[in-house]
Amino acid sequence: MTTTRTRGAGATSFGPSALLGIPAMAFFAVFAILPLGVALYLSFTQWSGLGSPEWVGLENWRTLLTDSSTAHSLMLTIQLMVLTWLVQTPISLLLGVFLAGRQRYREILAVVYFVPLLLSSASIAIAYRNLLDPNFGVFSGGGLGWLNQNWLGDPSLTFYVVAFIIAWQFVPFHTLLYQGGARQIPQTLYEAAAIDGAGRARQFRSITLPQLRYTIVTSSTLILVGALTYFDVIFILTQGGPGDATRILPLDMYLTGFVANKMGLASAIAVVLVVLGMVLSLTISKASGFSKMESQLDGEA
Amino acid sequence: MDKNVIRTMSAGVAVGAMLLVAGCSSSDSSDEAATSPDTTTVWTTAGTDDVLEASATRWNADHPDGQIDVQIFENDPYKTKLRTAISAGQGPTVFSGWGGGGLKTYVDAGEVTSLQSAFDAAPDLLDRIFPSVLAGGTVDGEIYGTPYNGVQPVVIYYNKDVFEQAGVEVPATWDDLLTAVGELNDAGVAPFSVGGASKWPYLMWIAYLTDRIGGPEVFQSIVDGEEDAWLDPAVIEANTMIQELVTAGGFVDGFSSVDANQGAAEALVYTGKAAMQLQGAWAYSGTYLTAAPDFVESGSLGWTTFPTVEGGAGDPANVTGNLSSYFSISEGASEAGTANATDWLLNGVFDDTYVDELMATGAVPPISGFDDKIAASSAPEWNAFVYTTAQAAGSFQLSWDQALDANQAEALLTNLEKVFLFQSTPQEFSDAMNTVAQEG
Numbered sequence: 001m002t003t004t005r006t007r008g009a010g011a012t013s014f015g016p017s018a019l020l021g022i023p024a025m026a027f028f029a030v031f032a033i034l035p036l037g038v039a040l041y042l043s044f045t046q047w048s049g050l051g052s053p054e055w056v057g058l059e060n061w062r063t064l065l066t067d068s069s070t071a072h073s074l075m076l077t078i079q080l081m082v083l084t085w086l087v088q089t090p091i092s093l094l095l096g097v098f099l100a101g102r103q104r105y106r107e108i109l110a111v112v113y114f115v116p117l118l119l120s121s122a123s124i125a126i127a128y129r130n131l132l133d134p135n136f137g138v139f140s141g142g143g144l145g146w147l148n149q150n151w152l153g154d155p156s157l158t159f160y161v162v163a164f165i166i167a168w169q170f171v172p173f174h175t176l177l178y179q180g181g182a183r184q185i186p187q188t189l190y191e192a193a194a195i196d197g198a199g200r201a202r203q204f205r206s207i208t209l210p211q212l213r214y215t216i217v218t219s220s221t222l223i224l225v226g227a228l229t230y231f232d233v234i235f236i237l238t239q240g241g242p243g244d245a246t247r248i249l250p251l252d253m254y255l256t257g258f259v260a261n262k263m264g265l266a267s268a269i270a271v272v273l274v275v276l277g278m279v280l281s282l283t284i285s286k287a288s289g290f291s292k293m294e295s296q297l298d299g300e301a
Numbered sequence: 302m303d304k305n306v307i308r309t310m311s312a313g314v315a316v317g318a319m320l321l322v323a324g325c326s327s328s329d330s331s332d333e334a335a336t337s338p339d340t341t342t343v344w345t346t347a348g349t350d351d352v353l354e355a356s357a358t359r360w361n362a363d364h365p366d367g368q369i370d371v372q373i374f375e376n377d378p379y380k381t382k383l384r385t386a387i388s389a390g391q392g393p394t395v396f397s398g399w400g401g402g403g404l405k406t407y408v409d410a411g412e413v414t415s416l417q418s419a420f421d422a423a424p425d426l427l428d429r430i431f432p433s434v435l436a437g438g439t440v441d442g443e444i445y446g447t448p449y450n451g452v453q454p455v456v457i458y459y460n461k462d463v464f465e466q467a468g469v470e471v472p473a474t475w476d477d478l479l480t481a482v483g484e485l486n487d488a489g490v491a492p493f494s495v496g497g498a499s500k501w502p503y504l505m506w507i508a509y510l511t512d513r514i515g516g517p518e519v520f521q522s523i524v525d526g527e528e529d530a531w532l533d534p535a536v537i538e539a540n541t542m543i544q545e546l547v548t549a550g551g552f553v554d555g556f557s558s559v560d561a562n563q564g565a566a567e568a569l570v571y572t573g574k575a576a577m578q579l580q581g582a583w584a585y586s587g588t589y590l591t592a593a594p595d596f597v598e599s600g601s602l603g604w605t606t607f608p609t610v611e612g613g614a615g616d617p618a619n620v621t622g623n624l625s626s627y628f629s630i631s632e633g634a635s636e637a638g639t640a641n642a643t644d645w646l647l648n649g650v651f652d653d654t655y656v657d658e659l660m661a662t663g664a665v666p667p668i669s670g671f672d673d674k675i676a677a678s679s680a681p682e683w684n685a686f687v688y689t690t691a692q693a694a695g696s697f698q699l700s701w702d703q704a705l706d707a708n709q710a711e712a713l714l715t716n717l718e719k720v721f722l723f724q725s726t727p728q729e730f731s732d733a734m735n736t737v738a739q740e741g
Binding site: 136244256 | 388500555559
């Protein structure tokens with residue numbers, strides 16, 4: 001490589017100038033960093049959305065820590081996180097590996113499985129609302145026995161129904177991830193294993209799973225951190241109800257801020273969500289060695 | 302940091318979060334002055350759009366210097382948008398609201414212009430409007446909002462065919478009602494339909510029962526923020542009766558997932574799956590007449606007032622519901638804009654043509670001396686019922702979620718739902734609400 005002639009100093013390094021990053025950085029600062037700072041500021045104020053915010057110090061944070069309804073919302077969020085992970089991971093892992101096969105009919109199945117992801121959350125929620133309606137829904141015709149339940153109105157059922165619908169919506173996406181991951185696994189490994197006499201189950205356990213571990217990390221991070229942002233589906237399905245049975249933290253933030261007009265407290269909840277999301281994603285990365293990710297091809301690792 | 306910068310930024314964050322910024326960025330007051338000096342913007346929610354727009358068109362033809370521009374929004378997004386826009390100093394000249402606690406927060410924040418002196422100068426109009434309805438637009442003895450659409454008391458609708466087949470009488474007292482519940486259940490029909498998934502329909506039950514048991518003073522003391530007002534025995538008794546009604550099978554199966562906003566609660570009544578519904582007057586023209594015109598026109602839809610409660614202190618003529626929607630003038634509006642808006646509100650709204658058009662939509666204006674017009678309207682029996690019910694009411698209580706501040710209203714919806722679902726006892730409900738009320 002020849003040294004490029006430049007007018008400015010310090011421009012001898014290769015690649016595009018750092019100046020090209022400025023618009024993006026400016027955008028990020030204005031639309032991400034600055035609002036975050038304002039939210040942090042608001043969390044120390046009392047503000048109804050009208051007039052000027054009034055500084056109240058740590059009062060919102062004290063409310064947050066002592067108020068049992070926030071704790072309830074946080075618990076629900078964590079439960080939903082774990083539940084959706086437990087439902088989505090095995091299903092999408094198995095589906096993804098299955099669909100990574102090369103037979104033609106699997107492509108058609110892949111398209112069918114993919115359909116829920118093509119629908120918007122709002123339409124999914126409205127569709128399920130109507131399907132599960134105890135008086136006019138699909139199960140209300142009679143003869144379907146236990147299926148005709150008050151799915152979205154029974155406090156002991158609704159949480160699981162919501163988790164199911166969310167899983168239904170996002171399984172295709174994670175299936176796609178696993179499908180991609182599984183297709184990257186060299187066929188030679190399977191051939192060698194077959195020669196050694198390993199059956200399908202053994203191949204799955206000893207080759208597929210270990211080879212997919214980084215995909216599992218990626219998918220799990222998306223599921224777990226994503227659980228902090230479930231809002232649209234639940235808002236339309238239940239509005240956090242019945243009672244507060246599905247009032248997860250993001251919904252609690254919305255209702256506190258935009259319905260009860262307590263912007264200060266809502267900002268504090270927002271900050272909690274941001275911190276929670278960052279801690280979670282950093283922990284998963286660290287614990288799984290994701291940051292040291294290496295190529296798995298050509299005999300490495 | 303400059304206070305205004307913080308204000309604007311904070312508002313900006315709120316707007317960004319709601320993705321509602323698109324529509325209001327161009328309505329900055331200074332921009333407005335530069336582009337169209339004489340336009341008075343009016344923000345309102347959907348409902349009587351045609352009537353308002355017709356009024357604005359007439360007004361604009363006569364007033365080249367003071368144009369009215371009516372902009373219609375959807376209900377729930379509107380509340381957030383209005384709050385954000387006004388907070389950022391970009392609100393409309395005239396905005397619509399529901400009176401009560403919501404209006405009070407705007408008045409307390411100094412964002413609303415008083416209409417008192419304008420009304421004092423127009424005593425005729427002041428006399429025509431039902432005092433109970435005008436009270437909803439009054440804060441601390443001063444008028445800040447003027448009603449502009451129909452009066453909407455909450456009544457019991459019932460399916461006459463179902464009542465006939467089951468051999469049930471229309472309940473006049475609470476005991477009658479419980480008897481009817483038993484008979485209807487025996488006949489295999491759900492007694493009451495309620496749109497529980499939307500939460501707010503539950504409010505009508507506690508509002509009526511509290512009023513019948515303890516009189517309007519009980520809720521008034523809650524609105525006034527008096528200490529331990531939520532612990533009043535009448536509130537606890539009302540919730541106890543609600544739970545008795547639920548236990549007796551008073552509501553349709555799965556009532557907690559019936560969506561009121563999609564008309565499912567009304568559908569249960571006109572399809573004969575449920576016999577009755579406690580709902581506001583808006584359901585008549587808004588749902589029954591549009592979704593099941595044959596049912597209404599064949600005379601199968603009946604209506605009656607809420608039953609009396611034996612030994613209760615409240616006057617059985619009292620009603621609860623939505624008084625009307627109100628127009629208020631923003632404090633931030635220009636002088637010319639305020640003058641034009643005031644002129645329009647007092648002379649362009651509720652003039653004869655306006656009232657005729659309003660009544661043609663099935664709404665009943667809260668204006669006295671209207672009996673002739675009602676007799677000549679398209680639904681004379683219904684309109685007369687609403688009109689007399691509203692006019693005869695000694696107390697016309699604004700729906701609780703509108704009368705209270707937003708914080709208590711939000712907590713009320715959640716806690717009341719827990720009562721209906723037996724997740725809370727009546728005592729726990731009152732304790733929870735009392736705690737919220739004390740937070741201030």
